[in-house]
Amino acid sequence: MQKLILYFSVLICFANCQSKKTTENKMNYYQEKYRPAYHFTPEKNWMNDPNGLVYYEGEYHLFYQYNPYGSTWGHMSWGHAVSKDLLHWEHLPVALEEYPDPLIGDSTMIFSGTALIDQNNTSGLCEGKGCMIAIYTSHVHKNGEGKMQHQSLAFSNDKGRTWKRYDKNPILDIKRKDFRDPKVFWYEPQQKWVMATVIPDLFKVRFYESKNLLEWKQLSEFGPLGDTTRIWECPDLYPLPIEGNPGKTKWMLSLSGGHPQGPKFVGMQYFVGQFDGTSFTPDDPKQAALHVDHGKDFYAGIVYNNIPKQDGRTIMIGWINNWTYGKQIPTLPWRSAMSIPRRLSLKEADNGLRLIQNPVKEIESLRTEMLTDSISSESSAEIEIELNTDSDETGIKLFKSELEETIIGYRSKDHILFLDRRKSGNVNFNPDFASIEEVNVIPVDGKIKLHIFIDQSIIEVFANDGDATIADYAFPEKADYKIETYSKGGKSPVFKLWKLKSVWINK
Numbered sequence: 001m002q003k004l005i006l007y008f009s010v011l012i013c014f015a016n017c018q019s020k021k022t023t024e025n026k027m028n029y030y031q032e033k034y035r036p037a038y039h040f041t042p043e044k045n046w047m048n049d050p051n052g053l054v055y056y057e058g059e060y061h062l063f064y065q066y067n068p069y070g071s072t073w074g075h076m077s078w079g080h081a082v083s084k085d086l087l088h089w090e091h092l093p094v095a096l097e098e099y100p101d102p103l104i105g106d107s108t109m110i111f112s113g114t115a116l117i118d119q120n121n122t123s124g125l126c127e128g129k130g131c132m133i134a135i136y137t138s139h140v141h142k143n144g145e146g147k148m149q150h151q152s153l154a155f156s157n158d159k160g161r162t163w164k165r166y167d168k169n170p171i172l173d174i175k176r177k178d179f180r181d182p183k184v185f186w187y188e189p190q191q192k193w194v195m196a197t198v199i200p201d202l203f204k205v206r207f208y209e210s211k212n213l214l215e216w217k218q219l220s221e222f223g224p225l226g227d228t229t230r231i232w233e234c235p236d237l238y239p240l241p242i243e244g245n246p247g248k249t250k251w252m253l254s255l256s257g258g259h260p261q262g263p264k265f266v267g268m269q270y271f272v273g274q275f276d277g278t279s280f281t282p283d284d285p286k287q288a289a290l291h292v293d294h295g296k297d298f299y300a301g302i303v304y305n306n307i308p309k310q311d312g313r314t315i316m317i318g319w320i321n322n323w324t325y326g327k328q329i330p331t332l333p334w335r336s337a338m339s340i341p342r343r344l345s346l347k348e349a350d351n352g353l354r355l356i357q358n359p360v361k362e363i364e365s366l367r368t369e370m371l372t373d374s375i376s377s378e379s380s381a382e383i384e385i386e387l388n389t390d391s392d393e394t395g396i397k398l399f400k401s402e403l404e405e406t407i408i409g410y411r412s413k414d415h416i417l418f419l420d421r422r423k424s425g426n427v428n429f430n431p432d433f434a435s436i437e438e439v440n441v442i443p444v445d446g447k448i449k450l451h452i453f454i455d456q457s458i459i460e461v462f463a464n465d466g467d468a469t470i471a472d473y474a475f476p477e478k479a480d481y482k483i484e485t486y487s488k489g490g491k492s493p494v495f496k497l498w499k500l501k502s503v504w505i506n507k
């Protein structure tokens with residue numbers, strides 16, 4: 001009898017304890033300190049560049065550089081998630097994993113690259129109509145030491161769920177240790193595939209063409225130009241609409257490399273010009289560096305392939321982190337996030353066409369209550385605020401407690417928008433983290449309009465409808481912080497704030 005009671009109580013506890021555990025897990029899911037509520041993060045481990053951004057049959061795919069085995073860089077593989085709205089992501093199993101190379105006895109990591117839809121089966125690898133193809137850098141190494149990089153291909157006939165590596169890989173090999181990050185797209189006017197890759201240490205983008213994705217012929221080279229303070233990585237080439245000029249587009253070549261604050265950090269730059277199917281010609285052949293973002297935490301951004309024509313947007317996602325301190329940021333069990341997806345366009349400025357970036361409109365669906373005030377205590381929110389430029393300096397303080405604050409402010413006399421995270425909380429994990437970011441922004445009708453997204457430890461600022469952006473981490477240590485506005489020599493501005501829902505719980 002006693003045995004029977006014990007047996008039943010074990011059974012009951014088993015059922016109860018299990019369900020209690022599941023509820024607890026659910027309740028705590030994506031609730032750790034610093035865990036963003038609406039920016040993409042992997043459940044655990046290290047992530048860097050977004051890879052293979054492609055839209056296919058109702059799903060936005062996000063592949064990403066991922067270490068399945070640890071919270072710093074290593075064993076690079078392609079992690080995978082899908083979303084119907086660019087916000088709510090479903091985690092899927094790792095798509096492509098580092099593999100031992102039986103031919104050379106070394107190991108091959110899956111570095112950054114593209115995913116595309118081979119709609120007409122130009123590769124002959126699709127069963128039936130189209131299939132998904134990944135073209136990535138195969139990084140051959142021995143015990144972590146890089147030996148060779150070439151471009152390889154994998155294909156999936158079930159919408160990216162399972163993959164086969166092409167058995168005649170690599171598809172492009174120039175026998176170089178550094179040659180990477182292929183971005184491939186369909187070039188409609190000449191009915192062919194075009195690939196942009198980089199030779200990082202020579203600051204060169206190389207263009208190739210192919211009819212079948214398997215055999216590639218070199219077209220041209222671009223660079224060095226602009227910022228050459230850091231090696232070039234992750235190039236992308238795409239047409240962008242010009243605001244106020246319906247139907248008119250210009251080509252944009254964006255890539256990762258140097259940062260506006262010099263060689264200590266990495267950042268992104270861009271060139272506007274023409275692409276004729278063979279080469280890219282910048283509008284200004286002496287182009288000084290134009291940077292994509294002026295924060296420290298926006299890198300390796302690429303745009304989506306295959307967005308339906310009726311949608312027509314060009315959407316970029318970037319990696320929220322910086323190689324300088326990235327592996328030390330105090331977030332565990334995950335490390336790194338992806339930016340809010342950004343819609344890109346161009347605008348005519350005094351000195352040529354300039355990049356405009358705005359958050360995708362889908363993000364409005366996360367809004368809950370709205371308040372209008374000059375003080376609040378939200379930590380995952382969207383804020384709209386207009387700064388009057390008649391005071392010396394004015395702005396907004398985020399994550400503000402007795403000793404901590406992250407300031408977004410505008411200095412009227414030199415037209416500088418800045419983000420100051422020197423006292424933002426935990427800044428000691430790396431000596432280069434505490435910093436002020438600055439960007440020149442010209443007022444429109446005497447005002448600087450800011451659209452700010454805060455998300456536990458991430459801040460993304462869009463100024464004057466996308467003229468300039470700043471993406472930065474901040475790690476406040478005190479939990480009871482506030483948001484408040486200030487003005488030196490004027491009245492403190494008032495903001496409109498929406499609390500944003502988490503995309504990870506109560507889906």
Ligand code: FRU
Pocket residue numbers: 048049065076111112137180181233234300
């Ligand atoms: C950019 C990068 C790429 C490379 C990948 C490796 O952040 O260095 O050039 O493919 O990361 O993880």
